[in-house]
Amino acid sequence: MNFRKHLRRFSIGAVLGSLVLGATFALAQTPAFFRIGTGGTAGTYYPIGGLIANAISGQGDKGVPGLVATAVSSNGSVANINAIQSGSLESGFSQSDVAYWAYTGTGLYEGKGKVEDLRLIATLYPETIHLVARAGAGIKSVADLKGKRVSIDEPGSGTIVDARIVLGAYGLTENDIKAEHLKPGPAGERLRDGALDAYFFVGGYPTGAISELATSTGITLVPISGPEADKLLKDYSFFSKDTVPADTYKGVGETPTIAVAAQWVTSAKQPDDLIYNITKVMWNDATRKALDAGHAKGKLITLKNAVTSLGIPLHPGAERFYKEAGVLK
Numbered sequence: 001m002n003f004r005k006h007l008r009r010f011s012i013g014a015v016l017g018s019l020v021l022g023a024t025f026a027l028a029q030t031p032a033f034f035r036i037g038t039g040g041t042a043g044t045y046y047p048i049g050g051l052i053a054n055a056i057s058g059q060g061d062k063g064v065p066g067l068v069a070t071a072v073s074s075n076g077s078v079a080n081i082n083a084i085q086s087g088s089l090e091s092g093f094s095q096s097d098v099a100y101w102a103y104t105g106t107g108l109y110e111g112k113g114k115v116e117d118l119r120l121i122a123t124l125y126p127e128t129i130h131l132v133a134r135a136g137a138g139i140k141s142v143a144d145l146k147g148k149r150v151s152i153d154e155p156g157s158g159t160i161v162d163a164r165i166v167l168g169a170y171g172l173t174e175n176d177i178k179a180e181h182l183k184p185g186p187a188g189e190r191l192r193d194g195a196l197d198a199y200f201f202v203g204g205y206p207t208g209a210i211s212e213l214a215t216s217t218g219i220t221l222v223p224i225s226g227p228e229a230d231k232l233l234k235d236y237s238f239f240s241k242d243t244v245p246a247d248t249y250k251g252v253g254e255t256p257t258i259a260v261a262a263q264w265v266t267s268a269k270q271p272d273d274l275i276y277n278i279t280k281v282m283w284n285d286a287t288r289k290a291l292d293a294g295h296a297k298g299k300l301i302t303l304k305n306a307v308t309s310l311g312i313p314l315h316p317g318a319e320r321f322y323k324e325a326g327v328l329k
Contacts (some may be wrong), residue, residue: 031068037080037092038071044203044297045093046073051294054277055287062286064277075160084267085115095127095158096261097200097238100143100311102180108161117268121279123308125300126259128205128242129162133198134191135218142170142224151180151187151199163200166224169232184209197223203296214223214249225256238311261309275317303327
């Protein structure tokens, strides 16, 4: 009888022990979800975000173990920063100017408070300001936009901020143009249909949607240059000179313009070890191959450039990796 009682107790204990061990194992294997806010599907953020999400996701012996990363389409820089601040995104892409304004509570964020928890994972690549005009619209300079139908992108995007700065440098405001607020995709469709004369787009070149427009419809890129641009560069240090090489888009010659930097940002609330591991995988050989093969802008995403344009603090996890890698003192 005693033996049977002991056996029963042992069996119950073994079952309970197995359940506890199983629950612990399941908990250890619970995936961590890490969303990357990008931009519209027609831009550069979205495909680059997809490449990075795929690279850092734990798959076999690749990526961060247990991590499931996804690229999420969004309205761009401001929307991504707001979502990181609210906790509805773990990370996102932003223009360097918008990230700086958010962290310091200046510019676009004047009077809205500082996003003090904003942290940098990596600077990615230059984001070129494209001013795309319909061929035959007679727009040869920014000043020629006066009275024209021009899309300056949606409220909440980084592009709209830069478009206003560029217009201002040439003595124009939204009141001087017939302003529309469209994402690049719909703006391109309107331009193709003759319902729009020009639109602003900030992103790496070449961009698929603009390439398609150049081939099917014919476009010009409007230069952002001259004394107006020189003053703009002096007044806003987050801009830099840039040039779109000839034939980047069919039939379009070399075009001087300006650029900001695309950055991958997150919150200081994200665990140091998680961001360290993500940053480490971001710069391994497998990710390097994926970036080089996956997008024309991928080759510009380099470890050396990762710690440039530091308008906001690096996340401690990312900073730890960059010091180990020798690119940061």
